Amino acid sequence: MPARRLTPKQTERDEAEDAAAQEAASVAAAPPPPPARIGVQAPSYIRAKHPDHGQPVVFVPGELLPDWAAEKVKAGKAKVDPDGVMVLP
Secondary structure (H helix, E strand, O other), X not given: OOOOOOOHHHHHHHHHHHHHHHHHHHHHHOOOXXXXXXXXXXXXXXXXXXXXXXXXXXXXXXXXXXXXXXXHHHOOOOEEOOOOOEEOO
């Protein structure tokens, strides 16, 4: 059976379909993005007063900090006492 002759428009359409299929396959094969940073961990022991109830709280190294404490640590508002414990105002 002789090969079917395609018109230029059919050839162009077939090439566009092939390119779209290749692009879809490359997107599907792409590695997933890295996980988002969820929070800030305490770099050392941290003493602070909770802003809602005023009671003292202590965070241990590696503990995930709540937003209010993380903001103070990032802003450099923490002071370090002689024992190496961070104290938030």
